[in-house]
Amino acid sequence: MKMLVLGAGAWGTALAVHASRLAGREVTLWARDAAQAHAMQAKRINIKYLQSVEMPAALHVVSTPLTELQALCLQHPLVVIASPMAGLRTMLGLLAGTTSTVAWLCKGFEPVGALHPYGLMGHEIQAEVAPQLQAGVLSGPSFAIEVARGQPTALVAASRHEAVRQQLVDAFHSPTLRVYANDDVVGVEVGGAVKNVLAIATGLCDGLQLGLNARAALVTRGLAEMTRLGQALGARTETFMGLSGLGDLVLTCTGDLSRNRKVGQLLAQGLTLQEAVASLGHVAEGVYCAQTVAQRARGLGVDMPITQAVVDLLDGRLQPQAAVAALMGRLPGSDALAR
Secondary structure, eight states, X not given: OEEEEEOOSHHHHHHHHHHHTSTTOEEEEEOSSHHHHHHHHHXXXXXXXXXXXXXXXXXEEEOOOGGGHHHHHTTOSEEEEOSOGGGHHHHHHHHTTOOSEEEEOOOSOOOOOTTOSSOOOHHHHHHHHOTTSOEEEEESSOOHHHHHTTOOEEEEEEOSXXXXXXXXXXXXXXXXXXXXXXXXXXXXXXXXXXXHHHHHHHHHXXXXXXXXXXXXXXXXXXXXXXXXXXXXTTOOGGGGGSIIIIIHHHHHHHOTTOHHHHHHHXXXXXXXXXXXXXXXXXXXXXXXXXHHHHHHHHHHTOOOHHHHHHHHHHTTSSOHHHHHHHHHOOOOOOHHHHO
């Protein structure tokens, strides 16, 4: 099986490394930066994003101009987009004329543009710019470094096309990386987007040393918040109890490798948002999609108080202590409704 991974960040590199270790896979990793691609091909390591993992000799790293990318994609039956959410529209537009199966890894909502009053999820972008593509999303609880090291991981391949789901399972399923199929693309994408925002909230609570009880309450209420938005967008409720909902939420809100959680911790320490983001060296999608999640929820009449508190914190309208009060404050009521 020939596949092309577009994007040599941590997650794109990790997935390419994993796939290239499997028998019968011919994997090419494309990097936008030609110098980075040359260094990775020569040194067999991604110094910038994944420096502790040696890349297999079978993994081929290339860089071509964007104008030539479509021709490269036509040579590969499976193309995986590993760009940040802000770059997904461009990548899908370049692939619009191909017959390759396409999957994206990014999680979030697109920044609001001139055409829409709210940000779109990946499948909505694809429906606009490349509706004929056989496409889907690969998501779930996963830190790139653990996948690259071959540590046990479970992911979800979501698409409305059964053939796409099966191709993604065939491409990546292994003894260490289990891939499960799901046709609820909306639910999988909502889970992947909202959990990043909630992780900033839990990071803030952890940074202020509020304790494990507070974190558990926040994660539980966050799951309810995520589910409400998903239901309003047409997702199935049970999706949020699976890997791309509860699983990804728990990992991102509690794991020390979580960049979004780290942002919350740094804000609790008194850093500005700019200082916190700059210190990461990687993209923290929750910072960029919090506003779009809140906008989408307001447009649907969905109550998302935790998300709104995170937006107010990031925009400077709330200081960390006041944000925590907003996060943890809620009128009493039944457990099912008051979360």
